[in-house]
Amino acid sequence: MTETFVVVGGDAAGMSAASKVKREDPEMDVVVFERGEWVSYAACGMPYYVKGEIEDLEDLVTVTPEQFRQKRDVDLRTGHEVLAIDPDAGTVTVEDEHGERFDQPYDHLLVGTGASAIEPPFDGIGLEGVFTIHDMDEADAIDDYLEAHEPETAAIVGGGYVGVEMAEALDERGLSVSMFEMLPHILQPFGEEAARVVEGHLREQGVDLHLETAVQGFDGDGRVDRVAFEAEDGLEDAPADLVIVGVGVAPNTSLAEEAGIELGETGAIAVDEYGRTNRADIYAAGDCAEATNVVTGEPDHVPLALTANRAGRAIGQTVAGSPTPIGEIAGSAIVKAFDIGASRAGIVDEERAREAGFDPVSVSIDASSRAHYYPGATDLTVTLVADRGSERVLGASLAGPEGLKRIDTVATALEAGMTVSELQRLDLAYAPPFSPVWDPILTAGKVLSGNLE
Amino acid sequence: MTETFVVVGGDAAGMSAASKVKREDPEMDVVVFERGEWVSYAACGMPYYVKGEIEDLEDLVTVTPEQFRQKRDVDLRTGHEVLAIDPDAGTVTVEDEHGERFDQPYDHLLVGTGASAIEPPFDGIGLEGVFTIHDMDEADAIDDYLEAHEPETAAIVGGGYVGVEMAEALDERGLSVSMFEMLPHILQPFGEEAARVVEGHLREQGVDLHLETAVQGFDGDGRVDRVAFEAEDGLEDAPADLVIVGVGVAPNTSLAEEAGIELGETGAIAVDEYGRTNRADIYAAGDCAEATNVVTGEPDHVPLALTANRAGRAIGQTVAGSPTPIGEIAGSAIVKAFDIGASRAGIVDEERAREAGFDPVSVSIDASSRAHYYPGATDLTVTLVADRGSERVLGASLAGPEGLKRIDTVATALEAGMTVSELQRLDLAYAPPFSPVWDPILTAGKVLSGNLE
Numbered sequence: 019m020t021e022t023f024v025v026v027g028g029d030a031a032g033m034s035a036a037s038k039v040k041r042e043d044p045e046m047d048v049v050v051f052e053r054g055e056w057v058s059y060a061a062c063g064m065p066y067y068v069k070g071e072i073e074d075l076e077d078l079v080t081v082t083p084e085q086f087r088q089k090r091d092v093d094l095r096t097g098h099e100v101l102a103i104d105p106d107a108g109t110v111t112v113e114d115e116h117g118e119r120f121d122q123p124y125d126h127l128l129v130g131t132g133a134s135a136i137e138p139p140f141d142g143i144g145l146e147g148v149f150t151i152h153d154m155d156e157a158d159a160i161d162d163y164l165e166a167h168e169p170e171t172a173a174i175v176g177g178g179y180v181g182v183e184m185a186e187a188l189d190e191r192g193l194s195v196s197m198f199e200m201l202p203h204i205l206q207p208f209g210e211e212a213a214r215v216v217e218g219h220l221r222e223q224g225v226d227l228h229l230e231t232a233v234q235g236f237d238g239d240g241r242v243d244r245v246a247f248e249a250e251d252g253l254e255d256a257p258a259d260l261v262i263v264g265v266g267v268a269p270n271t272s273l274a275e276e277a278g279i280e281l282g283e284t285g286a287i288a289v290d291e292y293g294r295t296n297r298a299d300i301y302a303a304g305d306c307a308e309a310t311n312v313v314t315g316e317p318d319h320v321p322l323a324l325t326a327n328r329a330g331r332a333i334g335q336t337v338a339g340s341p342t343p344i345g346e347i348a349g350s351a352i353v354k355a356f357d358i359g360a361s362r363a364g365i366v367d368e369e370r371a372r373e374a375g376f377d378p379v380s381v382s383i384d385a386s387s388r389a390h391y392y393p394g395a396t397d398l399t400v401t402l403v404a405d406r407g408s409e410r411v412l413g414a415s416l417a418g419p420e421g422l423k424r425i426d427t428v429a430t431a432l433e434a435g436m437t438v439s440e441l442q443r444l445d446l447a448y449a450p451p452f453s454p455v456w457d458p459i460l461t462a463g464k465v466l467s468g469n470l471e
Numbered sequence: 472m473t474e475t476f477v478v479v480g481g482d483a484a485g486m487s488a489a490s491k492v493k494r495e496d497p498e499m500d501v502v503v504f505e506r507g508e509w510v511s512y513a514a515c516g517m518p519y520y521v522k523g524e525i526e527d528l529e530d531l532v533t534v535t536p537e538q539f540r541q542k543r544d545v546d547l548r549t550g551h552e553v554l555a556i557d558p559d560a561g562t563v564t565v566e567d568e569h570g571e572r573f574d575q576p577y578d579h580l581l582v583g584t585g586a587s588a589i590e591p592p593f594d595g596i597g598l599e600g601v602f603t604i605h606d607m608d609e610a611d612a613i614d615d616y617l618e619a620h621e622p623e624t625a626a627i628v629g630g631g632y633v634g635v636e637m638a639e640a641l642d643e644r645g646l647s648v649s650m651f652e653m654l655p656h657i658l659q660p661f662g663e664e665a666a667r668v669v670e671g672h673l674r675e676q677g678v679d680l681h682l683e684t685a686v687q688g689f690d691g692d693g694r695v696d697r698v699a700f701e702a703e704d705g706l707e708d709a710p711a712d713l714v715i716v717g718v719g720v721a722p723n724t725s726l727a728e729e730a731g732i733e734l735g736e737t738g739a740i741a742v743d744e745y746g747r748t749n750r751a752d753i754y755a756a757g758d759c760a761e762a763t764n765v766v767t768g769e770p771d772h773v774p775l776a777l778t779a780n781r782a783g784r785a786i787g788q789t790v791a792g793s794p795t796p797i798g799e800i801a802g803s804a805i806v807k808a809f810d811i812g813a814s815r816a817g818i819v820d821e822e823r824a825r826e827a828g829f830d831p832v833s834v835s836i837d838a839s840s841r842a843h844y845y846p847g848a849t850d851l852t853v854t855l856v857a858d859r860g861s862e863r864v865l866g867a868s869l870a871g872p873e874g875l876k877r878i879d880t881v882a883t884a885l886e887a888g889m890t891v892s893e894l895q896r897l898d899l900a901y902a903p904p905f906s907p908v909w910d911p912i913l914t915a916g917k918v919l920s921g922n923l924e
Contacts, residue, residue, distance in 0.1 A: 030908075063844055063903045077844040179902075312898070323908045324901050345896035352900035361900050391516055391530040423906065426880045426899045433897055434887030443798035444886055445765070446879045447805035447814050448777050449632075450516045453876065455483075455776045 021046050023337050024110060024124035026100045026273065028052030029059065030323055031304030031330035032130035033081065036092045038334025046338065048092045049122060051112055053099035056154045057083055062323055064157040065180065068164070069187035075154055103127065103277035105297040126299050126337045129274050129287065130330065133267035133305035133321050140175075140263070141235025147242040148261040151180055160262075164191055169259030172196070173245040175233050177204025180264035182216065182355045185225050188260070189356070196226035196256055198233045198247055207349065208415045209366035211382040211401045215417035216355045223356045226256070236261055267321055269306040282308045284319035293333045293344040301337075303329035303344065312346035312432050313364045313412055314374045320349045348413075350429040352422055361425035364413025364432045366403055371413075377406040381466045385458035387421040389450035396420055402428075402438075402462040409437040409470055414462070427459050438467045474499050476790050477563060477577035479553045479726065481505030482512065483776055484757030484783035485583035486534065489545045491787025499791065501545045502575060504565055506552035509607045510536055515776055517610040518633070521617070522640035528607055556580065556730035558750040579752050579790045582727050582740065583783065586720035586758035586774050593628075593716070594688025600695035601714040604633055613715075617644055622712030625649070626698040628686050630657025633717035635669065635808045638678050641713070642809070649679035649709055651686045651700055660802065661868045662819035664835040664854045668870035669808045676809045679709070689714055720774055722759040735761045737772035746786045746797045754790070756782035756797065765799035765885050766817045766865055767827045773802045801866075803882040805875055814878035817866025817885045819856055824866075830859040834919045838911035840874040842903035849873055855881075855891075855915040862890040862923055867915070880912050891920045 023039050025032040028050050036048045050057075056079070063078040072078065086092040097115030104110070109121045135150035137143055147169065149160050163169070172188045174181045177199035185195045197204070197220065203213035204220075204227075220227055234253060237244040245258040269286040280296040282288035287302040289295055291310065295302050304326035311318035328345050335342040352361035365371045371378035380403040388395040398418040404411050414428040431441050442463030448455050456464070476492050478485040481503050489501045503510075509532070516531040525531065539545045550568030557563070562574045588603035590596055600622065602613050616622070625641045627634045630652035638648050650657070650673065656666035657673075657680075673680055687706060690697040698711040722739040733749040735741035740755040742748055744763065748755050758774035762782065782797040789795050805814035818824045824831035833856040841848040851871035857864050867881040884894050895916030901908050909917070 060842060060844070060903065060908070062901070062908075063842060066845060066903060071846050072844050322901070324898065327908050328896065328898075343896070345898065348898040350898045350900040352902045352905050354902060354904045359902075359905070363898070363900065389513060389516060391513070391525050392519060393524050421876070423874070423877060423900060424879065426877065426897070426910070426912075427883050429898055429900065430880050430883040430887070430889075433893070434883070434889065436883075436887065440886070443781065443796070444879070445777065445781075445798065445801040445803045445816070445882055447803040447816065447876060447882065448515070448775070449805045449807060449812075450513065450519060451807045452805050452812070452814075455513070455515075455780050457879070459879075 021125040022123060023048045023126045024122055025050040025128045025130060026110065027130035027132055027304070028057035028094060028096065029130065029132055029304065030326035032128060033058040033086065034327045034330030035128050035130070035303065035334040035337070036086070037090050038331050039338050040090050040092055042335060042338035042340070044091070050092055050094045051098040051100050052094070052096045054153065055096050057086065057094065057096065059154055061152070064151055064154065065183035065187045067157050068160050068184065069190045075158055078154070100273060103273060103300070105277055105300060108299070127301065128333055129279070129295070129300065129302040129306060130304045131270040131273055131306045133269045135263070136266050136268050137263060138265060140233060142237055142242065143263070145236050145238050145242040146240055147238070147259060148236055148263065150263050151184060152267060163260065167241070167259065169193060171257040172260040172262065173198065173256065173258035175261065175263045176265035178264055178266060179351070179353045181262065182353055184262045184264065185220060186354065186356050189223060189225070193260065196228065196258070198228045198231050198245070200230065200232050202230050205353065205360060207351065207366065208360050208362045209401050211399055212360040212362065212415040212417035215399050216358065216360050219356060219358045267305065269319065269321070271306055274302065274306070282317045284308055284317060286319040288317060291343045292336050292341060293329050301333045303333055309344065309347045312348050316374070318347060318349070320347050322351060346433070348429045348432045350425060352425065358417065358419045359422050360415065360417040361422040362413070362415040363425050363429040364403070364411070366401060366413045366415045368403065371403060376412055378403050378412060379406050379466065379469055381462060381469060383462050383465055385461045386454050387418060387458070388452060389454050392450040398458045400458050400462040402466050404438045404466055404470065406470060409439060411436055411438055411441050421458065424457065424459055438463050438470060442467050474578040475576060476501045476579045477575055478503040478581045478583060479563065480583035480585055480757070481510035481547060481549065482583065482585055482757065483779035485581060486511040486539065487780045487783030488581050488583070488756065488787040488790070489539070490543050491784045492791050493543050493545055495788060495791035495793070497544070503545055503547045504551040504553050505547070505549045507606070508549050510539065510547065510549065512607055514605070517604055517607070518636035518640045520610050521613050521637065522643045528611055531607070553726060556726060556753070558730055558753060561752070580754065581786055582732070582753065582755040582759060583757045584723040584726055584759045586722045588716070589719050589721050590716060591718060593686060595690055595695065596716070598689055598691050598695040599693055600691070600712060601689055601716065603716050604637060605720060616713065620694070620712065622646060624710040625713040625715065626651065626709065626711035628714065628716045629718040631717055631719060632804070632806045634715065635806055637715045637717065638673060639807065639809050642676060642678070646713065649681065649711070651681045651684050653683065653685050655683050658806065658813060660804065660819065661813050661815045662854050664852055665813040665815065665868040665870035668852050669811065669813050672809060672811045720758065722772065722774070724759055727755065727759070735770045737761055737770060739772040741770060744796045745789050745794060746782050754786045756786055762797065762800045765801050769827070771800060771802070773800050775804060799886070801882045801885045803878060805878065811870065811872045812875050813868065813870040814875040815866070815868040816878050816882040817864070819854060819866045819868045821856065824856060829865060831856050831865060832859050832919065832922055834915060834922055836915050836918055838914045839907050840871060840911070841905060842907050845903040851911045853911045853915040855919045857891045857919055857923065859923060862892060864889055864891055864894050874911065877910065877912055891916050891923060895920050
């Protein structure tokens with residue numbers, strides 16, 4: 019009898035799994051329910067749409083609904099919201115775009131419900147001109163707002179990836195940008211040294227950066243025009259004709275929770291190495307699910323695109339009959355900030371390392387991105403962290419104008435469980451236009467190795 | 472009693488070892504004999520000096536003789552040639568710049584005699600205007616020749632790194648460049664796919680590329696003006712006011728051989744994992760010595776800068792009392808060719824893999840260097856090779872306008888002995904300006920993984 023694979027949520031994890039199942043086992047029925055209209059889109063590209071570097075929002079769509087339906091034979095139903103899962107009956111309850119409800123049986127189910135932008139209870143968060151940026155419609159709305167109201171000032175609340183990318187985008191659109199971060203530094207997962215480099219660059223570019231500053235709310239007459247924040251001498255405010263709230267995302271877990279699917283300590287859905295939840299035949303992947311951190315070996319929640327795609331694909335293989343691990347995560351990430359950028363992998367923060375039971379030692383160095391004498395060489399700031407006892411590499415961050423994908427060397431070393439000695443002996447590629455003889459990663463390894471002795 | 476560490480040859484391996492010994496054990500006497508005047512220079516930068524991108528040859532010197540002598544307290548003697556090693560007596564015989572000879576005792580000796588450019592017995596190789604490029608004086612001589620004689624045409628014999636880099640340099644200097652390669656493709660260690668990409672680009676840039684073409688010799692009245700080569704219809708010739716012969720290098724081993732130091736099968740000096748030769752207290756490192764290939768586990772000879780620096784540094788640590796392995800080599804390399812480049816690691820050639828006892832399977836794909844919708848995205852050609860039985864990654868090459876240092880991910884995976892499944896599950900960093908969600912390395916891994924099933 020033909021089996022049915024049902025997917026809840028038509029973005030990275032869901033569509034990767036759906037496609038993979040159809041490729042490996044064309045006989046299986048694959049049904050995807052997506053409550054919105056967009057599927058399989060590159061959310062990470064949205065700031066560049068707002069910036070004006072990408073003309074059509076459609077360019078961010080990897081595979082169109084038509085392609086999924088016709089070429090890949092996936093029964094994709096947009097405008098369909100899954101209201102409930104009944105694991106005992108093996109069915110999901112679905113509401114279509116006309117409000118009609120029906121039950122859909124499944125043999126295998128993937129929960130790929132994603133995450134939502136957190137909206138803190140700021141005063142005035144409902145004002146026109148206050149946006150989060152977590153889906154395509156929101157990106158479109160920001161673009162429309164820029165066209166319609168020609169705002170001159172923007173306040174960005176939160177100095178994470180989205181905040182930094184939107185600062186660049188809005189500056190490019192001609193706005194005067196201020197940024198508010200509650201913590202002592204922006205880009206918290208990148209560690210202090212990388213953050214300092216990016217902060218300096220943002221300020222050079224004219225971003226009015228407020229660190230350790232809590233936003234209190236937004237003001238305006240229907241439409242936002244000011245942001246209020248807690249300064250040393252009490253409440254202050256600044257002009258803000260447009261506000262982007264980018265303080266993080268929370269996994270969409272209510273559907274799973276109500277079906278008795280267990281959440282992990284991070285608050286996302288707990289899964290095993292094959293992406294299986296605690297309920298039979300139910301998988302979870304993407305921004306709503308946990309994954310195992312390669313450094314700590316513990317469940318972690320790092321909602322990023324590759325993790326979702328990779329897990330979705332692996333679950334597709336497993337459902338089609340070839341059990342495939344979803345892979346571990348190093349939290350590898352890279353972000354552009356105007357003319358420079360930063361990247362990170364593993365555990366960069368010493369406190370986080372101590373919490374995970376390590377005795378962290380770290381170094382930060384500045385190294386040249388190319389041979390020092392080669393035109394265009396720039397400084398790359400490298401932070402490398404290791405465990406004193408085992409000498410195992412725990413993580414790293416990079417910041418500078420070029421060479422940031424070098425973080426992949428560290429991500430690979432983390433997956434292999436390499437020590438600092440092993441890392442600094444790697445045979446990395448050298449020629450003057452591309453690297454110094456000792457790649458910056460090797461140089462950081464040499465210095466850290468000396469500190470471990 | 473104070474020990475003496477004697478180094479023969481003042482370039483990468485020798486000076487790295489000398490410096491490291493003085494840093495770890497300042498009490499030790501360190502004497503370096505260098506027959507030329509240049510020490511510790513970046514030979515890889517020479518094409519860019521000829522190109523005109525680097526103003527002074529001195530810019531290629533990492534540490535000056537004065538700095539070695541004064542800051543690092545190394546007894547560096549330039550213009551001193553070591554004529555013989557007497558391992559039983561523990562001495563070397565040295566001739567200084569005035570022809571005076573003396574014996575220098577050692578407790579530890581490092582042979583770092585480097586390699587020399589091969590000069591095949593071409594007719595007319597002694598003509599003025601025919602150059603190899605393997606030391607700083609030669610780079611200077613080429614530059615002088617360009618100034619003095621304003622050649623209009625150049626022939627490059629050999630399509631290796633040096634040939635490709637010199638084609639770019641001489642084109643920039645306004646010469647019309649032809650290139651002659653005996654094999655079916657240039658850049659032999661990079662494999663056919665990467666070579667094809669570079670060949671296409673060289674031709675686009677106006678290089679007159681002759682593959683599978685043997686040069687017979689050079690003609691001219693005292694000064695070269697033509698190159699003769701074997702064409703399909705017999706001997707042909709082409710104008711060449713300047714000739715660069717770059718057909719490879721051979722290790723300088725005669726000093727070692729005469730002292731009874733064993734050479735390996737590759738013809739370079741055989742060493743163990745600490746860089747020790749078969750004679751007590753005598754080490755060898757750099758372009759004159761072998762190193763262990765990380766893929767085959769066998770001795771190999773890949774004369775590149777990092778290998779020399781790394782082995783020299785490790786030997787310095789060992790001599791100073793902390794035994795340190797010199798590290799294995801993946802043959803990692805990267806080369807710029809006009810507006811594109813290529814990189815490689817491990818074993819790319821299937822025949823070479825079979826000789827080493829593997830059953831190679833390889834794929835070549837074109838992948839985008841950035842998210843497909845992000846401005847500036849270009850094609851990267853990736854070849855990935857694995858062993859069918861063990862599924863172990865054996866090597867890879869890349870070619871394209873950007874993203875070539877991604878080869879370091881493969882070099883790291885090779886060091887860790889990863890399988891293709893492990894490689895394609897790596898958590899590599901993604902953001903639209905830097906990579907597609909699936910990095911090209913991961914995409915190649917996915918495709919190859921499918922072919923292994």
